[in-house]
Amino acid sequence: MTDTRLIEVAFPLKQASLDSVHEKNVRHGHISTLHIWPARRPLAACRAALIATLLPDPGNAEERKKLLEKLGGTVVEVVKKKKLPSGRVEEKKVEETVGGILHWGRESGPDLEWFRQRIRDAYGGRAPKVLDPFAGGGAIPLEAMRLGCEVTAIDINPVAWFILKCTLEYPQKLARQHRPLPKFALESPEFMEGFFKGTGKLTKKQLERNLQAVQTKLFPPPDVDLAWHVRAWGWWVLQRAKTDLERFYPVVDGKPTVAYLWARTVTCKNCRATVPLLKTRWLCKKDNKRVLLTMEPKADGTGVRFGVQIDVPVVGGNSAQRREHDKRVGSGTMSRSGATCPCCNTIMTMEDIQLEGQAGRLGTVMTAVVVDGPKAKEYRRPTEEELKLSHEVQGGLDRVFREVPFGFPNEGILEDAKRNTWCVQYGADQFYRLFTPRQLLALGTFVKLTRAAREAICAEGYPSEWVEAVAAYLGTMLDRLANQSSSVARWNQGGEKVEGTFARFALPLLWDFAEVNPLAHTSGGYPSAFEWVTLAVSHLSHAAKSMPAPQSIHQSAITLLPNDIDIIVTDPPYYDAIGYSVLMDFFYVWLRRTSHELSPEIDMAFRDLLTPKWSHEQDDGELIDDASRHNGDKAKSKAAYENGMFRVFLACHKALKTDGRLVIVFAHKHPDAWETLVSAIIRAGFVVDGSWPIQTERTARTRSLSSAALSSSVWLVCKKRPETARPGWDNRVLEEMHENIATRLRDFWDAGIRGPDFVWAATGPAMEAYSKHPAVRKANEPGQLMTVSEFLRHVRRIVVDFVVGRVLSGNGDAEAVSGLDDVTTYYLLHRHDFQMDDAPIGACILYAVSCGLSDSALADQYDILVRTGGQAETEDEDEEVASENADVEPEEGTGSKVKLKAWRQRMRKSLGYEAPGGRPVPLIDQIHRLMHLWKAGDVIKVDEYLEAKALRRNVLFHQLLQALIELAPAGSEERSLLESISNHVVARGVVAEQVQRRLPGI
Ligand SMILES: C[S@@+](CC[C@H](N)C(=O)[O-])C[C@H]1O[C@@H](n2cnc3c(N)ncnc32)[C@H](O)[C@@H]1O
Secondary structure: OOOOEHHHOOOOHHHHHHHHHHHOOOOOOOHHHOOOOOOOOOHHHHHHHHHHHHOEOOOOHHHHHHHHHHHHOEEEEEEEEEEOOOOOEEEEEEEEEEOOOOOOOOOOOHHHHHHHHHHHHHOOOOOOEEEEOOOOOOHHHHHHHHOOOEEEEEEOOHHHHHHHHHHHHHHHHHOOOOEEOOHHHHOOHHHHHHHHHHHOOOOHHHHHHHHHHHHOOOOOOOEEOHHHHHHHHHHHHHHHHHHHHHHHOOOEOOEOEEEEEEEEEEEOOOOOOEEEEOOEOEEEEEOOEEEEEEEEEOOOOOOEEEEEEOOOOOOOOOHHHHHHHHHHHOEOOEEOOEEEOOOOOOEEEHHHHHHHHHOOOOEEEEEEEEEEOOOOEEEEOOOHHHHHHOOOOHHHHHHHHHOOOOOOOOOEOOOOOOOOOHHHHHOOOEHHHHOOHHHHHHHHHHHHHHHHHHHHHHHOOOOHHHHHHHHHHHHHHHHHHHHHOOOOOEEEOOOOEEEOHHHOOOOOOOOEEEEEOOOOOOOOOHHHHHHHHHHHHHHHHHHHOOOOOOEEEEOOOOOOOOOOEEEEEEOOOOOOOOOHHHHHHHHHHHHHHHOOOOOHHHHHHOOOOOOOOEEOOOOEEOOOOOHHHHOOOHHHHHHHHHHHHHHHHHHHHHHEEEEEEEEEEEOOOOHHHHHHHHHHHHHOOEEEEEEEEEOOOOOOOOOOHHHOOOOOEEEEEEEEOOOOOOOEEHHHHHHHHHHHHHHHHHHHHHOOOOHHHHHHHHHHHHHHHHHOOOOEEOOOOOOOEOOHHHHHHHHHHHHHHHHHHHHHHOOOOHHHHOOOOHHHHHHHHHHHHHOOOOEEHHHHHHHHHHOOOOHHHHHHHOOOEEEOOOOOOOHHHHHOOOOOOOOOOOOOOOOOEEEEOOHHHOOOOOOOOOOHHHOOOOHHHHHHHHHHHHHHOOHHHHHHHHHHOOOOOOHHHHHHHHHHHHHOOOOOHHHHHHHHHHHHHHHOOOOOHHHHHHOOOO
16 A cells, blocks of 8 residues: 555545534434443544545545545535424524435445445455554444454453443454343233334234234244343343332322432531522423422421422513523522521531531432423422332342442542542542432342343353353443432433433532432433443444454553554543543442453453552553642652653554554643643654544534634544654754645645634644654754744644635735734634634634743733633523532533633723733734724824824735724624724825735725
């Protein structure tokens, strides 16, 4: 094959991004429904990256275009109709892909087969070897397997490794096998009805006839695939669980319970009343259904009496008033400062609550019950029996956990430096404390039955590998149930459903939580757990058919990796973005119990009390920047992480064949952190020659990708540097970089890549000139080396000048911006991409760095940015009281938000006269000063200012003015002021000839 891969030249960026974002809505059969794992990458992005890395670049534009289209399809704009709760139908234009193999549902079929064949051809007829040393939830290895590659997936975390076995190994090993349905399934008309309905379209008559045939044993046990067996045994567990547990979830008035809603309580330090800790009292809040929990202080002052109010009226003339009213009537007891006692109004501060929690004095009270009514969910107060039952389980608990290996889940919850597990500070420092007694009883019972199912499968005489696989999937069902069944699960008042523990990747202490009925068929119960797991198994079995056997290895990536690998595609942990092990210990404790003695290999992986963290003796472990593992020493922790990553890159270098490729996914919140990792990659012996920013998450306000949507991950492409490579000189390297990217920039622009994506797409190809040398020396500073950061500063400046050139002159002529100051360049980039809206901080930091600035300088010194912290955008979020780190997901891409300050808000006296540190006054400040002067109506002052700053003869001034007019919304005061200033300048007639030529409107 040629030594250039498709990914080094082109990539179906927009298609991969669209299909990746779409995949977030997909449920049926997706691996995310098998088991939760944080930061799972979308399959579409992984598939695209793998194919483009495995296949050679065709070498000519036409063939390349064809190949890209076959891979990603084409992008079309369609109008989607959405029915709003009010009944109104909203029309929205959206982009989507047609054709290609990236979209969910298009991953099998002749086109995929075509790619499989091309990949084999590219490797001389053999299956290429693909490695992912940080495999996590298995998205990358699964896709590599689907493409027919020989896959090795490594992860240090036993839970991830277990998921990898379920995702890759069992389906591949057992996908072609069919075995008779177990006897108990045949004997159950309910199960068999589901079976007949699920395996073919039958008329009612045919169905009845089949069921009769089963009853009279005329129907022989059908041979079915793994997924059906998993479903059958899940069903077996459920039937037995019903017998054991049904009495704890009584059906009242013929309406089965969906969930019990709870509030934690604290004793008031003043009046000793029991104070419920409620963030909100809304039980359901939709346009057409509004239910509230009412709360009255009891006459004796010992606490409150709850009630349920249905059909809460809408009050207020406009949406702001309505929102305000709803906020008031639905307010709970919690605020930022603490909890207010409803009896005496004393505030229990967060510290008070924390101390009470640590002393074990926080209680719980059931506030309401959600039931399945004939038409919809209904809300009511709990009955006396229900209140009693919820406490009556204590004795049963001991009995159940005596039969569970390792007994009661009292393993400690670890706190990390980022406080991902801040429940600990409130006394929830052992896993069992995250569950109500009834939840523990239910989970213990399901563990016991999951283990009993394994015995029963064995007893039916199935082979051991079959038993292991089915039992492992039953383990994942239990984990799904645990996720839904903890006191970290909350009631979603808009969706009327339980949000599981890891709706956000943190373990907080929820003040008000929901206890799902595990036997209920509504979402969150065990029946839905086995439904989802079965669908995933079915999808995986299909993907794994006739594939080479994958290998999942439980070890650290720092340790030796396998040899002779063709490509490594991996998505490493990123500094402190996600506390994988401290959080996933939640599942570890349950998996350890369900899967104990399933196989010696599994017992080995789960031998310790909790998942591995960091071993100082071995200088190895989970690669997370977590100072708590280094006695709080932040510098040591960062260094351990960076050094560990460097060692992994070295190991990858060793593992790869000479012509191998390494593709690494990075989240890019801080360019400096990114630069550190890129330096490590280069030091490890790689040349970086491509980078593609793939949008993998939905943005809060979905923008069209062409208008600079935020990309959440950059896929960096690297190849091995020849050993003969020699150090380079900075001037030569920069020259070469200029030449290399001139045409690439135009190509990327023509391909519709915009915004921060454009900067990232250009970075990879630009890096080649630098990274092909083991070191780059400075020609004018003997003994000094040019750092990656210094080099990237040059690259980014070229890239942003290109963009700003397009914005200013419409032709991409970088000359057009020579001389434009940094702050104005930043302003234009930001304004062009995000207008005056909230913008993701990650993109803004990137732009700031590209302009030689920082986001804080732009906010604090230049006064053109304001931090908005990504204020709540929905009504629901409005009501969430941010309590400490309250369930805030640590995102990998962006954190808070910023926006441009409007000219009207820029009131500093020095605006347009002075700049920080005596630097030249940014042109944007001069224009904003002019706008203030014009608004004040003082034309003489305007003219004096124009004169003093020599603006009339400044080509950039005219270009910027014109660009700002176009960027300002039509009909806005801003636009009208700018137009007036522009007309005024023209009317005075002193416009440079050059300007007249460039601005036809003048
Ligand atoms: C970003 S996640 C991978 C997610 C994965 N790409 C997916 O789609 O699910 C990073 C993974 O690295 C693993 N990890 C952390 N330190 C490791 C180490 N030293 N060796 C191997 N894996 C490690 C974590 O357990 C985590 O699963």
